[in-house]
Amino acid sequence: MVSVAIVGAAGYAGAELTRLVLGHPLMELAMVTSSADAGRRVSQLYPALAGCDLVYVPHDAARVSQVAQVAFLAVPHTAAMAIAPGLLEAGLTVIDASADFRLRDPGVFSAWYGTEHACPDLLCDAVYGLPELWRDAIPKARLVACPGCYPTATLLAAAPAIEAGIVTSGHVIVDAKSGVSGAGRTPTSGTHFVAAAESVTAYKVGAHRHTPEIAQGLEDLGLTDVRVTFSPHLVPMSRGLLSTVYLDIVAGMPVEDAHAVYAEYYADELFVTVHPPGVMPSTSEVRGSNRAHIGVTVDGAGTLVVSAAIDNLVKGTAGQAIQCANLALGYEETTGLDRPAPVF
């Protein structure tokens, strides 16, 4: 049994982490932090978590390190890099959901996030936590950078073809859709109900901060001359993310052969399902679960089209964070994550 603190527990990712930690047989939730909701019980703020009478306490890294062995950081970028060094120094394992430790190059971080990195020395210690692609790096890691939700789905969709050597161009087109919870708990003029309902919008095309993270991942997979065209969309659903990736592949490859590459690559992965050739996944299939469902086809232009569906709050954040913590702690990777998702 390991004692766990969730920093930023009242936000959307933190609430989902709270749900998953409460159901984890080897984790004990010792502390939940929130400044805005300090003094309230978890079950008051989130009645769906009835029975959890822990009270949110203000953010205080020193108190976290007194009660917890593992800290999940569900805080915005720049907040995590202010908190993580102290927790690591105090001996905790830190699983960070933010973007602060995902990019290895501090220059790329400052170019995209508009600020210098506060602890660039830690960037080479941080492990990128996408187990299906880089599992071997995670056991015994002290600092895990959980991937962004768009990079998770996109890299899972692209990896098998790249590693099989069937991709012929470094230009990768990513057309992706996210539910509104991806933007966090605080509503904005673009995410409140009236703006988001009954409408679909592409946003931050060419400028979304997940672009360099996707590029870094594609390079790590072995793709050269990487150029990413990324158009994210906000769609009117509370949770779920679909990333459709377009890749140039060797001419004339039949869909059955491309599909076989994916089926073999993910054959032993418990959280990944590859649908039959030409069958595309939907976000409703993975809602509330740590699963990624993948569909593969080859269109009339000879382009490989791969869709990956995940739940942005589970495989895209909190579930993947638990999966990484399980690996880092030496637990069975699926512990606390292996229940079937709701069917509807």
Ligand SMILES: NC(=O)c1ccc[n+]([C@@H]2O[C@H](COP(=O)([O-])OP(=O)(O)OC[C@H]3O[C@@H](n4cnc5c(N)ncnc54)[C@H](OP(=O)(O)O)[C@@H]3O)[C@@H](O)[C@H]2O)c1
């Ligand atoms: N939402 C997603 O689908 C998703 C997916 C992948 C990754 N992520 C990442 O996960 C992190 C949390 O996202 P979210 O969607 O849960 O955001 P959110 O709903 O806005 O929640 C953010 C939480 O962080 C806390 N916080 C803000 N500034 C802080 C500071 N300086 N120190 C300590 N805590 C602070 C807030 O505390 P108060 O309670 O006091 O306001 C709040 O509880 C972000 O880095 C995000 O990029 C989110």
